[in-house]
Amino acid sequence: MIYRETGQFKSSYVSDQAIFPLSQDRWMVFSVMGVAFFVVPFVASEYWLQAVLIPFLVFSMATIGLNLLTGYAGQVSLGTGAFMAVGAYITYKITTNIPDIPILVVFLLAGLVAAGVGIIFGLPSLRIKGFYLAVATLAAQFFITWLFNKVGWFYNNNPSGTIIAPPRTMFGIMITGPEATAETRYLVGLAFVTFFALLAKNLVRGRIGRAWMAIRDMDIAAELMGIRPLQTKLLAFAISSFYCGLAGAMMVFLWLGSGETETFALDVSFQVLFMVIIGGLGSILGSFLGAAFITILPILLTNAPPMVGIVMPIALSKHLEEIIFGCLIIYFLVVEPNGLARLWQIAKEKLRRWPFPY
Amino acid sequence: MPSWANGSGRLPEPEFIFLPLGGLRPMSQNGKTPLLQAENISLSFGGLNALIGISFEIHSGEILAIIGPNGAGKSSMLNVINGFYHPQVGTITYKGVTRHRMRPHEAAAKGIARTFQNIALFKGMSTLDNIMTGRNLKMRVNFLLQALHWGPARKEEIEHRKFVEGIIDFLEIQAIRGVPVGRLPYGLQKRVELGRALASEPDLLLLDEPMAGMNNEEKEDMCRFILDVNDEFGTTIALIEHDMGVVMDISHRVIVLDYGRKIAEGTPAEVRANQVVIDAYLGVSHD
Numbered sequence: 075m076i077y078r079e080t081g082q083f084k085s086s087y088v089s090d091q092a093i094f095p096l097s098q099d100r101w102m103v104f105s106v107m108g109v110a111f112f113v114v115p116f117v118a119s120e121y122w123l124q125a126v127l128i129p130f131l132v133f134s135m136a137t138i139g140l141n142l143l144t145g146y147a148g149q150v151s152l153g154t155g156a157f158m159a160v161g162a163y164i165t166y167k168i169t170t171n172i173p174d175i176p177i178l179v180v181f182l183l184a185g186l187v188a189a190g191v192g193i194i195f196g197l198p199s200l201r202i203k204g205f206y207l208a209v210a211t212l213a214a215q216f217f218i219t220w221l222f223n224k225v226g227w228f229y230n231n232n233p234s235g236t237i238i239a240p241p242r243t244m245f246g247i248m249i250t251g252p253e254a255t256a257e258t259r260y261l262v263g264l265a266f267v268t269f270f271a272l273l274a275k276n277l278v279r280g281r282i283g284r285a286w287m288a289i290r291d292m293d294i295a296a297e298l299m300g301i302r303p304l305q306t307k308l309l310a311f312a313i314s315s316f317y318c319g320l321a322g323a324m325m326v327f328l329w330l331g332s333g334e335t336e337t338f339a340l341d342v343s344f345q346v347l348f349m350v351i352i353g354g355l356g357s358i359l360g361s362f363l364g365a366a367f368i369t370i371l372p373i374l375l376t377n378a379p380p381m382v383g384i385v386m387p388i389a390l391s392k393h394l395e396e397i398i399f400g401c402l403i404i405y406f407l408v409v410e411p412n413g414l415a416r417l418w419q420i421a422k423e424k425l426r427r428w429p430f431p432y
Numbered sequence: 433m434p435s436w437a438n439g440s441g442r443l444p445e446p447e448f449i450f451l452p453l454g455g456l457r458p459m460s461q462n463g464k465t466p467l468l469q470a471e472n473i474s475l476s477f478g479g480l481n482a483l484i485g486i487s488f489e490i491h492s493g494e495i496l497a498i499i500g501p502n503g504a505g506k507s508s509m510l511n512v513i514n515g516f517y518h519p520q521v522g523t524i525t526y527k528g529v530t531r532h533r534m535r536p537h538e539a540a541a542k543g544i545a546r547t548f549q550n551i552a553l554f555k556g557m558s559t560l561d562n563i564m565t566g567r568n569l570k571m572r573v574n575f576l577l578q579a580l581h582w583g584p585a586r587k588e589e590i591e592h593r594k595f596v597e598g599i600i601d602f603l604e605i606q607a608i609r610g611v612p613v614g615r616l617p618y619g620l621q622k623r624v625e626l627g628r629a630l631a632s633e634p635d636l637l638l639l640d641e642p643m644a645g646m647n648n649e650e651k652e653d654m655c656r657f658i659l660d661v662n663d664e665f666g667t668t669i670a671l672i673e674h675d676m677g678v679v680m681d682i683s684h685r686v687i688v689l690d691y692g693r694k695i696a697e698g699t700p701a702e703v704r705a706n707q708v709v710i711d712a713y714l715g716v717s718h719d
Contacts, residue, residue, distance in 0.1 A: 087590045087594070091589065091590075091593065273579040274579075276578060276579050276580065276581035276585075277575065277578060277579050279581075280578045280581065280585065280589060281571045281573070281578060281589075282575055282578055284557070284561055284565045284568060285565070287556060287561070287565075288554050288557075288565050288568075290554075290556070291553075291554035291555050291556050291557065292552045292553065292554055294516070294552065295548065295552035295553070295554070296554075296565075297535075297536045297537050297540075298514060298516065298536045298537075298539070298540060298545075299537075299540050299545070299565065299566060299568065299569070299628070299632065300537045300540030300541050300568065300569040300632065301537060301565075301568060303537075309575065313575075356556065
């Protein structure tokens, strides 16, 4: 099937405003989703699910969250790790104290708490912008990890100071805890990410998305057009932190099984920010591409040499992997500073004219 | 290229007529009730007096030109009107309500829209999205429904899209609907900016040098749009412009500022004949 829009007439605004106006795009997305839901859980090994796909989902969620804030609303944040920590710790706190609430509802509640925390740390954004705001959000990063370390209440005063995912079931299926299968955790994560990615896309193509982008591109003009900067920015912080909180909850309860404040250190904030930048600022698809690039590529690089029969010392392969990974990041940013999403768009434009370019 | 511009798909003509923005109002050129009344406005930045004791009125339905040499305080005047600057002295009465401090977004909510001297479009967004942003104030659906893009949210989006398509037709920018505005040539960007201001159905439209940097043809187009907006929709327009030919041709009244003071006011013909204005523009010989 050639990627071509010839003959696809849009005869209503509904069809013109669809997320995927081209039927080829629609089919591709549907088939990817179909494979992800119905094929992958049956064919993927435990290693692939646990080491590749689940982290990819967790980071996709966090990257979508940060992309809403940084890519769409233009507010740079280095507090992603902190908001993820809020999601994880609050989930732990709620589910250990009130085990009866279904665990997925607890995820959402924790997301809401993270949203509230996001609003508080988003307040400086009214006065400061850009790098200065990034530094101000560092306060969230350091304060929250300190708080969760210091105040035993958040981890039920257990001596190790870590939070451990307790076994929880929903509809009779074990979702978290040591007995939950990787397949289940993968499917739950996938369902979450799919649903919330759709919500994010809907938000950014409507009034709120336009308000965010207006603030990002020209805040004075936006204000003169009736967009209230404080509300708009705080909403961006709230929704972004909600997504990050969910990602944090998923990280501990669907992926790692346990966590401590170190799990959500500044590295994580930077990692998610890199995913946003490499994937493409202001693109939901880019969030997935960026998360895939940073979570999956190192694993591919580790596994590729043995696959083709090259054997080398582990230390050497580890270093080579980091060198290649760094070079690829630089390469992609030089080739297309607007990220992988833009590369993908260019590829599609080229494909439209192929094989008869004019 | 936007996908629909390739001859592959056409959007239907919007099934509505571009109806008067802000409602029909009788033209009242020597107005009884001014739409906006500025009294004794003084604005200073530190030691710099940008505006000194300026009073004037904007009447409903007129095109008012504010002219003056560079640095005369014209843009500051517009910024005062839409609440971006707060004058130290003086009051502004708009639609019968006197206000002292007003935030820009409140001015927007009350029907004051503007364009900028240096284009202030949202560069990363398409033409369509830019103009749709002008409708944001009119949109009411809460964000949960929007996130689901369901029912009322979807309906509202379509409704406003229809209105915006009307503006796009009016400004003859159908072909650049889907193009990110950063890629458009200057003249078209100015036009999109006018469209964005019109989208909010303003009662008072402030245009800061709408013709700056344009060639003659583009200027003529822009004049036509300004006159049409004023004529068909009854929108009151206050504009700053340096092209005297344009100012004399399209405005009903002219206010002349120089060094922050109002030095003349009247019809274009009166202002043109005013010796003080001629002196301000050409300088006075000191002999």
